[in-house]
Amino acid sequence: MAFPLVLGPLVLGIESSCDETAVALVRGDRTILAQRIASQDEAHRPFGGVVPELAARAHADRLAPMIAAVLAEAGVTLNDVDAIAGTAGPGLIGGVMVGLVTAKALAYAADKPLIAVNHLEGHALSPRLADASLQFPYLLLLVSGGHCQLLGVEGVGRYRRLATTIDDAVGEAFDKSAKLLGLGFPGGPALERAARDGDPRRFALPRPLVGSNDPHFSFAGLKSAVLRARAGIADPSDQDIADLAASFQQAATDCLVDRTARAILAFPQASALVVAGGVAANQAIRGALARLAGRYHLPFVAPPLWLCTDNAAMIAWAGLERLALGDTDDLHARARPRWPLDPDAEVARGAGVKA
Ligand code: KG4
Numbered sequence: 566m567a568f569p570l571v572l573g574p575l576v577l578g579i580e581s582s583c584d585e586t587a588v589a590l591v592r593g594d595r596t597i598l599a600q601r602i603a604s605q606d607e608a609h610r611p612f613g614g615v616v617p618e619l620a621a622r623a624h625a626d627r628l629a630p631m632i633a634a635v636l637a638e639a640g641v642t643l644n645d646v647d648a649i650a651g652t653a654g655p656g657l658i659g660g661v662m663v664g665l666v667t668a669k670a671l672a673y674a675a676d677k678p679l680i681a682v683n684h685l686e687g688h689a690l691s692p693r694l695a696d697a698s699l700q701f702p703y704l705l706l707l708v709s710g711g712h713c714q715l716l717g718v719e720g721v722g723r724y725r726r727l728a729t730t731i732d733d734a735v736g737e738a739f740d741k742s743a744k745l746l747g748l749g750f751p752g753g754p755a756l757e758r759a760a761r762d763g764d765p766r767r768f769a770l771p772r773p774l775v776g777s778n779d780p781h782f783s784f785a786g787l788k789s790a791v792l793r794a795r796a797g798i799a800d801p802s803d804q805d806i807a808d809l810a811a812s813f814q815q816a817a818t819d820c821l822v823d824r825t826a827r828a829i830l831a832f833p834q835a836s837a838l839v840v841a842g843g844v845a846a847n848q849a850i851r852g853a854l855a856r857l858a859g860r861y862h863l864p865f866v867a868p869p870l871w872l873c874t875d876n877a878a879m880i881a882w883a884g885l886e887r888l889a890l891g892d893t894d895d896l897h898a899r900a901r902p903r904w905p906l907d908p909d910a911e912v913a914r915g916a917g918v919k920a
């Protein structure tokens with residue numbers, strides 16, 4: 566008689582903290598049995614940014630059929646699932662509540678443990694879903710639409726924040742600059758495309774905090790410089806816009822590389838340099854970070870592009886990592902608009918500091 570292979574527990578993950586509705590079934594051996602990601606770009610495009618109320622309604626409309634589809638594709642029922650992991654924050658609170666309440670309802674109905682996942686922990690652990698050899702501790706550059714942080718990742722639930730932004734997140738700077746340049750929504754990928762045909766040396770844009778002893782990031786001044794440079798060209802050609810996009814992308818990349826180099830020295834125990842979050846999908850930034858890691862003889866780990874932007878596989882994976890430690894939640898878990906990974910980190914000086 567053949568014995569079944571031990572393939573590890575099965576976790577259903579739900580993500581709804583911004584404008585992607587996503588569901589995934591992931592197994593402890595890193596197999597993604599099935600997943601769906603529904604982007605809401607079309608709904609938000611007329612407004613040039615994510616409208617929280619529209620996002621929450623779209624999540625509410627879509628989640629139930631997507632969960633049914635993922636279970637059907639994997640050929641399992643809720644009874645076969647070992648835990649339900651749902652994003653509980655940080656993010657747009659309406660959407661977070663829709664996803665978390667759905668996760669709670671499934672956990673209650675099927676009598677399975679609930680794992681209320683921090684979305685940032687999902688990004689932070691996602692490189693370990695893609696790369697089984699990645700061990701703690703590692704240095705993580707977490708770059709998304711709402712966050713720009715350097716974290717010493719010491720273990721599951723153990724994060725040391727080494728730096729954060731004192732104003733805008735880098736993804737926000739990409740999105741706002743893309744909007745200023747008329748490149749459309751969502752801005753990050755559009756700006757990267759435009760920059761491909763541009764001259765990154767044409768516009769001398771600032772590199773805020775580069776070379777500074779202060780560990781943090783700042784992008785607000787760079788975005789304002791893009792606005793001024795754009796206003797200085799009366800009737801911009803496609804080439805002008807491409808040059809400005811390339812100059813912005815180069816300046817943002819230089820800032821990320823300089824701050825990360827400083828953090829490599831501040832966290833010498835790191836076994837690898839890792840990048841995660843939506844902005845990690847940017848090829849110019851990935852390339853520059855790979856060269857930086859090479860200079861310090863550190864392995865460089867970047868998840869595949871689809872795993873960088875918001876998805877539910879990373880939420881299911883964070884659930885699996887926590888389940889392995891017996892760290893589950895009860896049905897009272899709260900939805901949280903703000904939820905820092907390192908609650909002990911000092912407040913960074915500056916205006917619009919995010920979690
Ligand atoms: O992680 P994510 O999907 O959602 C948040 O948790 O914020 O990150 C979205 C951010 C947006 O600001 C988007 O413009 C940016 O990631 N982004 C990019 C690229 N793809 C997504 N930024 C630069 N280049 C890209 N290719």
Ligand code: ZN
Pocket residue numbers: 684688709710842843874875
């Ligand atoms: Zn995200």
